[in-house]
Amino acid sequence: MKINRAKNPDSMIDFEKKHTPFIEKVSRKIIVSVGTEIEHPMNPEHYITWIELLLNGESLGVKELDNEDPPSATFELDKEPFPSDEIKARANCNLHGTWESF
Numbered sequence: 564m565k566i567n568r569a570k571n572p573d574s575m576i577d578f579e580k581k582h583t584p585f586i587e588k589v590s591r592k593i594i595v596s597v598g599t600e601i602e603h604p605m606n607p608e609h610y611i612t613w614i615e616l617l618l619n620g621e622s623l624g625v626k627e628l629d630n631e632d633p634p635s636a637t638f639e640l641d642k643e644p645f646p647s648d649e650i651k652a653r654a655n656c657n658l659h660g661t662w663e664s665f
């Protein structure tokens with residue numbers, strides 16, 4: 564599977580902002596929104612089909628979306644992650660492929 568990433572996180576173009584998952588952490592709750600600064604569209608022709616959360620490279624689950632859902636997903640961890648843990652998210656757009664957060 565090809566994973567897309569924004570070329571430069573500090574100066575993303577709008578297309579990259581729209582597809583790069585944005586992660587918020589509230590204790591054990593992880594909220595993933597797509598994208599970063601610009602919300603990805605959700606309509607029958609163009610939408611986010613799933614969002615996956617990864618902890619230290621291991622998948623913690625995939626939330627399937629349909630075009631009437633908001634482009635976000637909430638995951639509840641068993642315990643609060645350590646500061647050293649790497650939390651990443653991936654999101655799949657039906658037209659523009661799979662994108663990973665920073």
Ligand SMILES: [Fe+2]
Nearest residue numbers: 609656658659
């Ligand atoms: Fe897209």
